Amino acid sequence: MNSSVNISHIENLLWTPVKTKPRCEKKLAKFCTPHNIICYLPLRKSVRRYQRRSIEFFIPMFSGYVFCLLDHDKLQKLVFCNAFAYKIAMNEYSEKILIDELNSVQIIEKSQEFTTITVRPEIVSGAKILIKNGPFKGMAGIVERRKDSTVISINIEILGQSATTVIDIEDIETND
16 A cells, blocks of 8 residues: 555654454554554455456455554554454564565565565475575575475564565575
8 A cells, every 4th residue: 555655763653563353454544644553565466367367455464454553642543443452462572573574575565576575374384595686686585496486475473474576596595
């Protein structure tokens, strides 16, 4: 929804994953704007084919979650949104990890113009890598091979999910 959000630490506020009611991610993100709550809802492109035409639309990358910059007062406002279910407990250490992961997710989200994004509901085990070339240069991830292609996973550890994209094997180096 707003992939241009600057995701960084702000004093007295914490980036927090907020669980929404089913299929209410966009509703919660829309609620945040007039209530002065900064949020990030990563979206991925989805194409559906109906008879002779294709419809392209954007769906949440991590089903059921919106990432909000919260303090106690902002959380109290958010609780009044019909789409709110609960928040995941955060501290400054876990927020630092989440900020790094969300910045990586933003890069993947922007890559949709030239690659397909797939979201996996589990954390992938495998070799840790560092991407050394291309638009993902400098990002760390985990490698998984599928049918002659290399899939890179960027994990959101707090949610137990990862976003994946296909990348050329020559653009990575192992990080073990």
